[in-house]
Amino acid sequence: MVGLAGGLNGAVSLAVADGDLGTGNGVFGGALALVLGLVGAVLGGPALARSRRTGLSG
Structure with missing residues (x-):
């Protein structure tokens, strides 16, 4: 989830950045x-x- 949020944040930042x-x-x-x-x-x-497949053992 954090990777998707970071990617989305980068896309928005790139979209609103003006200049080169x-x-x-x-x-x-x-x-x-x-x-x-x-x-x-x-x-x-x-x-x-x-991790969902194996579950937690302990």
Whole structure:
């Protein structure tokens, strides 16, 4: 869930940033947040599914 939220935050930040790369308006930060959020969601999805499958033992 956090990865999706980060990706969404990056997409919104990228959408509202005016200017180009290197202007200091957050274009690179928004793009980086979008990519890292999507990577987190892709890596977190299988981990969540695996934890639900195995359950807690202890």
